[in-house]
Amino acid sequence: xxxxxxxxxxxxxxxxxxxxxxxxxxxxxxxxxxxxxxxxxxxxxxxxxxxxxxxxxxxxxxxxxxxxxxxxxxxxxxxxxxxxxxxxxxxxxxxxxxxxxxxxxxxxxxxxxxxxxxxxxxxxxxxxxxxxxxxxxxxxxxxxxxxxxxxxxxxxxxxxxxxxxxxxxxxxxxxxxxxxxxxxxxxxxxxxxxxxxxxxxxxxxxxxxxxxxxxxxxxxxxxxxxxxxxxxxxxxxxxxxxxxxxxxxxxxxxxxxxxxxxxxxxxxxxxxxxxxxxxxxxxxxxxxxxxxxxxxxxxxxxxxxxxxxx
Numbered sequence: 001x002x003x004x005x006x007x008x009x010x011x012x013x014x015x016x017x018x019x020x021x022x023x024x025x026x027x028x029x030x031x032x033x034x035x036x037x038x039x040x041x042x043x044x045x046x047x048x049x050x051x052x053x054x055x056x057x058x059x060x061x062x063x064x065x066x067x068x069x070x071x072x073x074x075x076x077x078x079x080x081x082x083x084x085x086x087x088x089x090x091x092x093x094x095x096x097x098x099x100x101x102x103x104x105x106x107x108x109x110x111x112x113x114x115x116x117x118x119x120x121x122x123x124x125x126x127x128x129x130x131x132x133x134x135x136x137x138x139x140x141x142x143x144x145x146x147x148x149x150x151x152x153x154x155x156x157x158x159x160x161x162x163x164x165x166x167x168x169x170x171x172x173x174x175x176x177x178x179x180x181x182x183x184x185x186x187x188x189x190x191x192x193x194x195x196x197x198x199x200x201x202x203x204x205x206x207x208x209x210x211x212x213x214x215x216x217x218x219x220x221x222x223x224x225x226x227x228x229x230x231x232x233x234x235x236x237x238x239x240x241x242x243x244x245x246x247x248x249x250x251x252x253x254x255x256x257x258x259x260x261x262x263x264x265x266x267x268x269x270x271x272x273x274x275x276x277x278x279x280x281x282x283x284x285x286x287x288x289x290x291x292x293x294x295x296x297x298x299x300x301x302x303x304x305x306x307x308x309x310x
Contacts, residue, residue, distance in 0.1 A: 079200075094218075103192065106185060114137075114164075114183060123143055135266035225281070253278050255284055257284050257285065272289075
């Protein structure tokens with residue numbers, strides 16, 4: 001039997017995630033041989049420029065998806081927050097992993113919390129979503145662009161004289177770096193990126209064998225939540241140039257979705273939320289997105305994009 005080739009980025013976090021999937025698959029299918037194929041994406045190559053200035057969608061997945069379509073790999077492991085709302089024809093997310101902690105965290109050597117940061121404190125993040133929500137609550141902060149993998153951003157905390165950096169809890173947990181966390185930021189303070197904390201297993205739509213393998217690792221609750229969030233994102237036609245956030249959670253058999261869109265400075269910031277049966281995840285995402293648009297999101301998107309979703 002030919003080995004299953006998993007395409008992945010080459011960062012420590014991406015490799016840890018791919019190896020986790022490989023280990024789980026090998027446990028489910030004794031005798032299955034798995035190989036990792038490391039692929040450098042455009043987002044990996046361009047590290048000196050904030051992502052919002054690079055533009056385009058799929059900066060961390062495009063080359064990996066091309067490898068899938070070319071038959072160079074059978075499966076790809078992505079952080080779902082990196083996956084655009086629309087997939088290329090012929091590809092499918094065949095499974096969404098059990099979700100890790102979705103929260104963002106503050107890491108600081110000097111201060112104990114976001115609230116303790118002094119006026120003018122320098123906080124590192126290149127995420128417009130984080131920037132907008134931070135400034136909505138603390139307009140006195142100086143938000144400093146910060147690119148690089150997790151380890152690089154932690155080093156820059158000291159090297160660039162930052163008072164704090166904001167990172168995703170999930171990445172730190174998967175790297176065994178929970179010890180650096182100063183504060184887990186509540187969702188009311190920082191709503192996460194769409195799909196944050198979840199891994200997506202992508203393959204060719206016509207590859208039944210790989211689809212079956214990926215489905216065996218899937219978590220239905222996480223998949224429903226991520227579907228609602230991604231539908232919300234798709235309706236807003238959002239990319240990395242706009243501060244958009246969403247989080248859905250399954251409560252019993254009902255989904256609760258919160259979403260927002262903001263100006264780059266966090267003012268205005270428009271929120272909406274809704275609940276629906278688990279089987280209506282996509283409809284819930286569209287409904288909450290429509291409410292955001294009607295409450296002022298359409299005007300924000302028009303200013304940032306030059307046009308807004310109709």
